[in-house]
Amino acid sequence: MDPSGNDIGVVGLGVMGRNLVLNMADHGFAVAAYNRTDAVTREFSSEIGPARRVQPCYSLGHLVESLEEPRRVLIMVKAGAPVDAVIAELVPVLGRGDVIIDGGNSYFQDTQRRGKSLAAKGIHFFGLGISGGEYGARTGPSLMPGGPKHAYESLRGILEAVAAHVDGEPCVTYLGPGAAGHYVKMVHNGIEYGFMQLIADSYALLKQVLGLSNEELAAVYAEWDAAELESYLVGITAHIFGRRDEKTGGSLVDVILGEAGQLGTGMWTSQSAMDLHVPGPSIDIAVAMRNLSVLDDQRQVAPTMLRPEPDLHDIAAPARQSTDGAASRLQKIEHVRNALYAGLVITYAQGFAHLRAASESLDFGLRLEDVASVWRGGCIIRSAILRDIKVAFQRRPGLPDLLLDTQLSRAVASRRSDLALAVKMGVSAGVAVPGIMTALAYLDAYRAEWLPSNLIQAQRDYFGAHTYKRTDQEGIFHTDWLGGGEES
Ligand code: 6PG
Numbered sequence: 123m124d125p126s127g128n129d130i131g132v133v134g135l136g137v138m139g140r141n142l143v144l145n146m147a148d149h150g151f152a153v154a155a156y157n158r159t160d161a162v163t164r165e166f167s168s169e170i171g172p173a174r175r176v177q178p179c180y181s182l183g184h185l186v187e188s189l190e191e192p193r194r195v196l197i198m199v200k201a202g203a204p205v206d207a208v209i210a211e212l213v214p215v216l217g218r219g220d221v222i223i224d225g226g227n228s229y230f231q232d233t234q235r236r237g238k239s240l241a242a243k244g245i246h247f248f249g250l251g252i253s254g255g256e257y258g259a260r261t262g263p264s265l266m267p268g269g270p271k272h273a274y275e276s277l278r279g280i281l282e283a284v285a286a287h288v289d290g291e292p293c294v295t296y297l298g299p300g301a302a303g304h305y306v307k308m309v310h311n312g313i314e315y316g317f318m319q320l321i322a323d324s325y326a327l328l329k330q331v332l333g334l335s336n337e338e339l340a341a342v343y344a345e346w347d348a349a350e351l352e353s354y355l356v357g358i359t360a361h362i363f364g365r366r367d368e369k370t371g372g373s374l375v376d377v378i379l380g381e382a383g384q385l386g387t388g389m390w391t392s393q394s395a396m397d398l399h400v401p402g403p404s405i406d407i408a409v410a411m412r413n414l415s416v417l418d419d420q421r422q423v424a425p426t427m428l429r430p431e432p433d434l435h436d437i438a439a440p441a442r443q444s445t446d447g448a449a450s451r452l453q454k455i456e457h458v459r460n461a462l463y464a465g466l467v468i469t470y471a472q473g474f475a476h477l478r479a480a481s482e483s484l485d486f487g488l489r490l491e492d493v494a495s496v497w498r499g500g501c502i503i504r505s506a507i508l509r510d511i512k513v514a515f516q517r518r519p520g521l522p523d524l525l526l527d528t529q530l531s532r533a534v535a536s537r538r539s540d541l542a543l544a545v546k547m548g549v550s551a552g553v554a555v556p557g558i559m560t561a562l563a564y565l566d567a568y569r570a571e572w573l574p575s576n577l578i579q580a581q582r583d584y585f586g587a588h589t590y591k592r593t594d595q596e597g598i599f600h601t602d603w604l605g606g607g608e609e610s
Contacts, residue, residue: 127190128154128177130280132198133208135166138252139198141259142225142284147174149283156185158199182208186215192276193220196250201226209236218244221276223267225250227387230308230394233301234484237269246273249300251307253501254286262286264501265294266310266493268303268486286500293499298486305394305480306493309473312391312405314502315384316469317355319408319557324462325359327544331551332454336373340364346459351466353505382412391476398479404469407560430552454547460540465561466507467534471524472564474511478522491515525568538565 132143135157143166146153152175157163160180167178179185186193193216197208205224212222222245224233233249240247251266252259265285267277274296285294297303328334328342343360347353367374388409395402474490481488494512498504514527524530541562548555567573582588584603592599 128152128188129190129194130154131156131179131185131189131193131195133157133182133185133195133212134198135162136198137256138225138259140166141256142196142198142252142263143176144170144174145260145262145284146280147176149280151175151280151283153177154179154185154188156180156182182211183215186212191219192246193217194223194276194280195221196223196225198225201228202232205232205236209240213240213243213245216245219246221246221248221273223248223250223269223277224304225252227251227307227311227385228304229386229390230301230305233268233304237300241270246270246276248273248277249302249304250281251303251310253307253310253497253503255502258286258500262293262500264496264499264504266297266303266306266496267294268297268299268301268305271296271299288499291495293496293501295492295496297492297496298481298488300484300486302481302484302486302488305484305486306477306488306496308387308390308394309477309480310497310501310503311387312395312402312408312476313469313473314355315388315391315408315412316404316472316557317353317466317503319404319411320462320465320469320561321355321359322411323465323544323548323555323557324458326553327458327547327555328455330553331547332451332458334455336363336375342455346462350506351459351463353466353507354502355505381416381418384409384412388412391473394480395472395476398476398483400472400476400479401564402472402476403560403564404465404472404557407556411556454543457540457543457547460537461544461558461561463507464534464537464541464565465558466505467524467530468561468564470503470507470511471530475523489515489519490521491519523568525565534565535569538562541565 129151130146131154132139133156135155143153143155154177155163155166156179163178163180170176177188179188186195195212197205199205199208205226205228209222222240224236228249237247246269248267248269252263254263258264262285265281267274267281281294282292285292287293297306325339328339334342340360340363343356343363347356347360362375363373365374366372367377370377388405392402392406392409395405477488477490477493480486491512494508494515498508498512510529511524514524514530515521517527521527525534541558544558545555545562548558579590583590583600587600589598589600
């Protein structure tokens with residue numbers, strides 16, 4: 123046993139785990155590090171050398187023995203059964219008042235279950251959302267902790283030290299009990315999906331309709347990232363278009379197969395929104411498009427079988443843009459830029475509305491201003507827009523939807539025509555822009571004084587006697603549609 127009294131133990135030395143260990147060590151914490159496979163621990167230990175306050179451990183028992191009390195163990199293994207397996211091994215060697223933190227992308231229902239069962243044993247359990255990928259973990263991620271509030275103090279120092287900082291504030295704060303942290307991280311990822319789909323739509327328009335080269339795309343996204351669209355995802359998009367492929371010498375992005383993967387958090391966001399009856403179509407469509415992108419066999423034959431009649435013009439020929447003139451092309455790029463901005467605000471709005479509903483339903487007591495604050499730095503969806511979102515919740519903490527904020531509503535309403543023009547560009551060229559189209563439809567439906575849902579109610583009552591309410595009278599009504607009588 124090593125009596126050095128490590129501040130924290132980290133279980134799982136994959137990319138995220140090892141970078142967090144190094145980040146903590148950089149901030150002066152003594153860290154015990156363990157991986158199920160000894161060779162991984164050994165390799166990590168030899169890589170970092172003896173200078174850092176990192177102690178390699180070759181058993182969980184050894185890791186736990188080396189920790190100061192209350193013992194804090196951060197689990198960084200794959201979500202699902204591996205987390206339960208580590209917890210099962212830890213429970214016998216931990217004691218009352220010790221803290222287990224799960225830093226993976228765990229499903230929130232699992233986190234609720236684990237929290238309850240560990241609380242019964244006197245062990246505090248935190249679900250910790252961590253965003254920022256490999257680089258973020260090393261240099262400052264956005265952290266979303268949820269768990270027993272009274273135990274948060276024992277974690278605060280470490281989390282605040284290693285988190286990203288914006289305007290001198292750490293991108294971490296206690297979010298709420300139970301699975302609040304993992305829930306917030308799940309919705310973060312849902313927004314991430316929506317954000318990426320919107321950028322993908324803008325790429326499709328700029329490339330296929332306006333004929334921009336990869337060099338031009340790199341310049342356009344870099345310019346956007348320098349103004350109101352400033353964000354991590356737009357920034358990396360600019361870099362991606364500038365990257366050359368070592369094998370072919372061409373652009374790397376052009377040789378990347380267009381089948382989008384997913385680990386499940388976007389899908390969970392959509393499913394959870396549905397469970398709560400919260401509309402989140404910008405996230406739904408992003409998940410659906412990833413699913414569509416991998417229908418490879420069908421997508422081989424569909425272009426021929428579904429060729430429109432009469433045929434659309436040859437969308438692959440940017441030459442036709444020459445008739446447009448440079449000014450008009452620049453104008454169209456501006457429409458795409460504004461459509462992307464409006465689409466992003468709409469996507470964030472859906473994500474925050476989802477969080478508000480989840481917080482009420484699951485008693486998280488979330489402060490949405492805090493969520494916006496934690497997302498301003500370190501995470502994948504960080505952007506200048508989040509600064510405005512934070513201000514919106516400061517202005518009105520009970521704001522039911524970001525689209526009803528005085529400033530953001532103006533920002534979106536003034537770009538409605540850009541959304542429409544971007545959709546039009548896509549539709550007339552036969553280029554799918556599902557993210558932008560969904561944002562526009564959502565906006566038009568959300569702001570509509572009248573929706574055709576009265577007809578849906580009539581149909582439900584017609585075939586299923588599901589009843590309806592009237593506009594001119596209180597009460598519940600049913601009509602005998604085939605007979606003619608109305609009963610209240
Ligand atoms: C983050 C990311 C991270 C991970 C996603 C990717 O916040 O750092 O969201 O959690 O990259 O899980 O998700 P998909 O594989 O589903 O796109």
